[in-house]
Amino acid sequence: MKTSDLPADMLQKPKAVIPPRISNVSHPAFSCAAASAGACTVADLCEGSFTRALEHLSDQAVVQRSIKRGGALYRSGDPLVNLYLLRAGSVKVRMVTYGGAEQITAFPMTGELLGLDGIETGIHACDAIALEDSLVCTLPFAPLMAYCANDAKALLRLNRLIAREASDYRRLLFVLAGTNSEERVASFLLETSKQLAARGYSSADFILKMTRDDIAKHLGMKQETVSRVLARLQTAHILDVSRRHLKIRDAVKLAVIACRH
Amino acid sequence: MKTSDLPADMLQKPKAVIPPRISNVSHPAFSCAAASAGACTVADLCEGSFTRALEHLSDQAVVQRSIKRGGALYRSGDPLVNLYLLRAGSVKVRMVTYGGAEQITAFPMTGELLGLDGIETGIHACDAIALEDSLVCTLPFAPLMAYCANDAKALLRLNRLIAREASDYRRLLFVLAGTNSEERVASFLLETSKQLAARGYSSADFILKMTRDDIAKHLGMKQETVSRVLARLQTAHILDVSRRHLKIRDAVKLAVIACRH
């Protein structure tokens, strides 16, 4: 599984649904920068049996799909048909109550697997909304399962991917239940920074793809509080904030704040 | 899959690790009251293929294990060897930070499947601590997976069970991120009430197995606040509270409170 040199920002000018250029070796689902940088959620699946599973699938149905900024990859209530591998762009995954309250459960980035929230019931429990024009590979769920049944390693890996979602929520649970607003924002920023670094981007200088309100709805706080915390961290020379553009000036102090409780 | 008439409270005087009495039809893993009442997490697995999987397994390794109140079924850091079906008693599942902060992720009751937090990495991420003397059936994980590979329906069911954990956390996330202390306690009580009802117990008059502090550590608040909220609900004639003994006097009002946000 070597990587292609497909640019990470190929979506700046999204081009319809064009079949991806396939480099000499790699499967379209894995010709992403994230995989090469080791940040792909499914990266450890890239070698060996899971790759074969996907190649098997690709004979019939692995296609790409582009989603415009603000558009939905899937919505709560949709039947689970596919899982999706995020190839470019970024997404928010959210639940919405009848009352309109919104909880953002995750901000997946390139290389991550989307759609697992549909597995429990066969119906998606969340909305997946693009934060910018994005591109995914479609992984039909039923054939994927069928393949895994014939491949013990792939099966274990699939199960681990599903279990990973619970792990992620468990961590977020901890943050929401046990920390104050400053710690929440700090750990969110560190997490984002780490994820970007794993994808080959700067860990200290980046653009947030989501609004303050999105961050607030992820961390269980209000947008005003997010703003104020960022302002405070700026004053303390820990961050440079200019709207969505963020520079981490003192990652150590930020980590200390994140781990205080 | 009919049920046996094994008493639900058989653990009041726990008897060593004695092989279960097997009724004429049922598998030991399913001779629990919860399964008969339809409250078993794995209940929909009880019929058909999954039962065969477990019968297959029982030839080799399905054993029961008892845990004393306060004892650990498994601990964070333990390798995943078994999943466990809770047959009697109750449990808290928790994470603990280096700093000693504790987050209780769930209070499983009879019929629920334990140990899924070990699947992602092969190492358990949580502690499972008995809130009272309890009894579990041991389900060796590796053979279970091996069996599922041969049975497409069982495989899907296993995956759904794993995904269910994420669903539960997602719901809790919502509560922690979006509601005040009164709403949190109200939804916790309603949830508990519902689960008990599903197991054939009274939904309006029950004994909590956990301390106020456990509830607090589940809901992201302080024990004093839990106490005060309960007192307020008592004053409002919605509850009758006497330490762990709880009566729900007005389930409708309680539900209104739980859904306010």
Next chain:
DNA sequence: CGGGACATTGATTAAGATCAATTTAAGTGG
């Protein structure tokens, strides 16, 4: 019938929500 864990209750403080007013940036269409 102690002793210790658990629970309740009160007084005070601090953190974050809420309400409200600007400011800033980014599109959009003439």
Next chain:
DNA sequence: CCACTTAAATTGATCTTAATCAATGTCCCG
């Protein structure tokens, strides 16, 4: 290209909620 429109972000003043600190009460369990 500029004026106009609008979504997003910031900032301030005030209010509410729950945390904190502290004392007391009570029920099991050995």
